[in-house]
Amino acid sequence: MRLQRLRALRQEHSLKQVDVAEILKCRQPTYSDYERGKLSLSPEGLAILAKYYDVSVDYILDLTDVKNPYPPSRHLLNH
Numbered sequence: 001m002r003l004q005r006l007r008a009l010r011q012e013h014s015l016k017q018v019d020v021a022e023i024l025k026c027r028q029p030t031y032s033d034y035e036r037g038k039l040s041l042s043p044e045g046l047a048i049l050a051k052y053y054d055v056s057v058d059y060i061l062d063l064t065d066v067k068n069p070y071p072p073s074r075h076l077l078n079h
Helices: 004-012 017-024 028-036 043-053
Strands: none
Touching: 004 017, 004 028, 004 043, 017 028, 017 043
């Protein structure tokens, strides 16, 4: 799956592929393959980038156009 928003988010933050690769602790060619859809980004990698960019994983996966991460669940806050 090509994650077009990965590239858009990277560019919005004025980062190079090598910069994001360092965040994910991978090599630049590997990160390039994530952007082009040649490799699948792990759930952990998605979570790292969502937190770094302050967006939801759903936004990165193009499942929503809402950038903001979801607020903590009240159910989780009460336990």
